[in-house]
Amino acid sequence: MMPVIAGALLAAAVLPARAETPPDIAPPATERGVKTVSPEVANAVDALKQGEPARAAAFLRTAAENGDPAAQALLGQLYADGNGVERDLFEAGRWLRAAAANGEPTGAYALATLTDDGTLTPPGMDPANREARDSEATRLYLAAANHGSVPGQIETGLRYVRGVGTAQNLTEAARWFGEAADAGSPDAQFNLGALHASGALNDGTPDHATARTWFTRAAELGHADAQYNLGLIAAQGLGGPVDNAVAAKWFKRAADQGVADAQSGLAYLTYQGLGVQKDEAKAAELYAKAADQGHLVAQNRLARLYVMGRGVEADMAEAWKWHSLSTRAGFEDKELDARFAKHLTADDRATGDARVAQWLDGRAAR
Template identity: 35%
Template sequence: MGIATLRSGAFSLAMIGACAVLALGVGSGQAAPKQPATKEPAAQTPAKPNQLNLTRELPSPYSPNAEGAKPASPNPNADAAYGAYQRGRYVTAFREATKRIEANPKDAAAMTLLGELYNQGLGVKQDPKRAHEWYRLAAAQNDANAMASLGLMAMDGRGQPKDEKAARSWLEQAARKGQPSACYNLALIQLASDKPADLAAAVANFRAAAEAEVPAAQYALGVLYLQGKGVAKDTTQAAQWFRRAADNGDLGAEVEFAIRLFNGDGVAKDEARAARYFLHAAQRGNAIAQNRIAKLYVAGRGVPKNLVEAAAWNLAAASQGRSDAGLDQATAGLNPDERKRAEALAADRANLSQ
């Protein structure tokens, strides 16, 4: 089985409500065209199981489990309370934050921390209304993290009626102070607008969040450069932002940067390095990466040829709805022992996607 030039599929940044979606197409598995550097035609947007989404909302800046967001830097004003929070000692964090406020009724960092504890139900019973009250008190003291959290709560109607106008206002206030998650979420709202000024502002806010190492923003900026939306089309810039997002743990960016590496699109062609990115994303349960690394194992490109590994990754991808007749055919000649080993590996890998 030959391996065609790997490609991205149809990209679309659908607006708020439908979510912004990056869809990666599938390589055909046919022989590559004879013309050098010719890519396959764009594919149709794949079905839902094969889509990678730019989610509208990042978790709160204080969230210890914020996927795609780095933990906030320790705030010197939160001292023992914030330190306890970062170590997962939430009851202690609540107690210390309360002591801080008793000593200083204008301690915005402690107020925001109490808001977060109530918002997530950490160390206390979850109570969005109490969270909202504490965030409002902190925002009155110009705390940007509290403003960002209020924006997200207003957007979702948590602890208050849903209010998109108020959400945007809070996010704008926090973004003006450089709060990274506010910049990212505001950019997604602005991207929904058809006003040129909003598109320019969205790019600026994505960039501010990206420079603060928010992986989702780095990924989004890469998509914009790839599309030439709001910026001049620049595959080199796209590849650079995908790399930064990938190295910060963004799964979609890992796959996209691997495709750029394999094709030499915006970055020097390096099939072995591409294979490492594909393999890491596959091990994290991404069906697209599992399909791609299976193709590389069949062809022996970037990795040694290994039909057992190819079959195992193909089966793992198929368990997520990404079947591939070409890979099925390429691995059909395994003997019973090889097939058994591949199925055992696939069963283990299927758990990665759960």
């Protein structure tokens, strides 16, 4: 059994609003080009790289007071994090708002995320007014996007998809994802692929050819979900012929990054010998990796392998463990139910139940 395409999964921007060490400053882009970083900001960035945030803050404070937007953005982030200065959300908001008002994209993006998560509240706004907060955060993400912030462009696209702080507009979402995708963001490339694969941009009719193009760009940059989706497109022959060898290639890349769906998909191909050499032991190993992540199909298939002794030594207690885990999560297998009713001993059931409890305890502790 192959899972369905993750066409509606959208990846959020990967750059954090706050980091233990703020990233190098990317000055605001303008129609005339990119502004030059001031000596104070350059010195502050060097100080941060050397692990001297207090010295960085001293450089930034003077430049920020003199109206340097990049200094204002970075100083605001230092105050938000308490990095080199005592944490002070009032000062953080003051400087980030100044940076955003001056068109600094990193400041606008940081302010948007801090507004979105409730850390900062705009002056005069009721902190409990979620609708107003969503609207303000969306405005700030859009401001960051308009000034060239790639994570701002991605978040703006996501908010247009979900209708958060603005009316839902999939065309606008695609436009902003496209801006970030052209800047080389694999998350944005994946999101565009997901929109096309879901049919969101074509009156509900999936466009797998265009989706494949965007997924390929993201996958080649290491995006695991894009790699999985390419495997699924090839395995299911979506928009073209079935190609199990291509499916196996992309499933393996995603599986190596820990994607449970890809591990299960590759296990299926490996067990059947489709597109790759048949290897029941390797298939069992892959199913086990996915099963340990809670993948219900993999748990069911692994239970069957333990019952049959295919790729693993037959072990009814282990089979019962994985069958119990999958069925308690809602996965039905009447054939296995009948098999266990007829052949499972009391000792095997007790051992399997103990292993279930141990697995659940381990899962809870992760």
